[in-house]
Amino acid sequence: MTRSPATPLPSPDERRRLREEASLTWPQLAERMGVRPETVRAWESGRSAPRGRNREAYAELLAGLAEGAAGAGPRESVSVRRKEEVTAVVTVCPGEPGGDGRPGAVAPEASAFAQAPPPSSAFREARLTPAQAFDALYSFCAPALVRQTYLLTGRRALARESVERAFQLAWDRWPEVARDPDPAGWVRAAAYEWALSPWHRFRRRHRQSEPPPPDEDDRALLEVLLRLPPPYRRALLLYDGLGLGLPETAAETEATTRATAGRLAHARETVAARLPELSDPRELRRRLAGLARTGRLRAAEPPVVRGGGERRTRFWTRAAVAFTVALIGATAFTLRTAPTRYEPPVPPGETVRGVPPRVAPGPLSEDRRELRTRLREELPRGPERLVPQAR
Template identity: 65%
Template sequence: MTPPQAFDALYESCVPALVRQTYLLTGRPLLARESVEQAFQQAWRSWPEVAVDPDPAGWVRAAAHDWALAPWHRFRPRHRQPGPPPADPDDRALLHALLTLPPAHRRTLLLYDGVGLGLPEAAAETQASTPVAAGRLLSAREALTVLAPDQAAPPVLHRRLSELATAQPLRAARPPTVRTRGERRTRRWTAATFAFTTAIVAATTLTLRIAEDHYERPVARGTEIRDLPTPGAEGPLSEEQQEVRALLESLLLRGPERLVPEAR
């Protein structure tokens, strides 16, 4: 297959499940869709690397989960408010319990009990050691046992996570649209990088032109300064200037008459 055909095949096979998984991580349908599209755009920009990866689906899943759990989404107005809660009370209770978990614990629980990865694979995808991932999994299960006790058993939890994700009407863009957006984003980043590099080169060139090319030792205190230019002498005054000068001299000598107070 050509690269676009291989990308489209990967997209079609992974997107439905990946959007649902990302929804369980965030509780926000729009953020789930955006995270999956961003991950596939990144995969298209790095397609030579993704195409030879032993697990392309895992590559895209890790990128989507990283984007979905990025802490700066809380400062974006469109993602500040949570999504609409599920209609079913059990689904609502389970989603609330999931969203109360720390992000790393929630992700480990989803990969192990939801996706079905082994503990070493879940640890590698979350960039943690296997003991750390095991501790996160146990802590997440203990929290779910308190918040949703009837849904926290591992066999039941796997089924309930699947039902919760499937019950939501989640959609995703078509593969050509994602590829086009990724290419457009790449062109914008390339243009911005070129403009930034040009600005740096111009600033460096200007600095080299106006900067001093040698060091001048400061003059020590008390050193005689020589070779100063001789102050120029004043030229002769014109007749008008001489008249003004004589008038000023006469005024300065006489001054205004003093006022003497009179007694009444």
């Protein structure tokens, strides 16, 4: 595979001069490019240089600034600005790297990780509604993100669920996500965290086996990936699969650069030990993209994801309200039925000694039977009354 020549750029001093002549600050230029202000400062100081799509967009932006300084018409400036805005949005979701291992042009064999072009109708309006901006981000990043998550888990249903939950979380926190310099990275980190959660092993669906890929080489690669510890697997996918730099990979995995480099080296050694033909990073990248294509995964529609997130939010809100009402009712019932004064407890019973036991009646004697018979005969008439007499 031949490497495409890099787009020529002016010198760092010329870049700074063009920006200052256009009365642009670092944050303004960074907002157009979709990067951080520190990145623009590094480009103008010569400490680093843009790569891939960022390099092409930066070159077009500088060319537009040079034409504007030379007296270009306002119509051309507006068209260049609109094209730069669209290009900046495109760079939000980096695709599969090129042959140099850094974010750049998408290679043909790596198209499984590349996002579809953003919908042109979403950028016709100068200002988008939150729902339109969310739908544009989802349509642009979700298909590739589902394939990436499949490589992390090896489960198709879990990959789709992780991406949907990540975007639902993004919709719930949309003001925060919309202001984030890298919204796609925010969603990707949330999807990876949900997919690699250890609590999935307790789910009944997770215990069922997943049908393996049809190709034997893909099965072997997926088996090696799933045997890696989750942090090592994630670092390998971000660096060799997506082409992120080592500092960006370390930041997204919340680890130091040294620890990330160690994880990456161990993961590569493990893969190369089982599959020697994948010792070359470019071949590994190509095989990862091919394995992602075998999943044949499709993401849900943006309105479905937004509606699911809103329904889940309403459900938990109503559940919280119902639990609060039940707690208040139980507290009121307890206060209503609780005693208002102290009642001493009843002492336990004690054995009373000295009382003769009760004797059961025995058989009557002959005299007693006669007496009973006579008393029974005289009772209806009554005994003779004794009349007191005065003396």
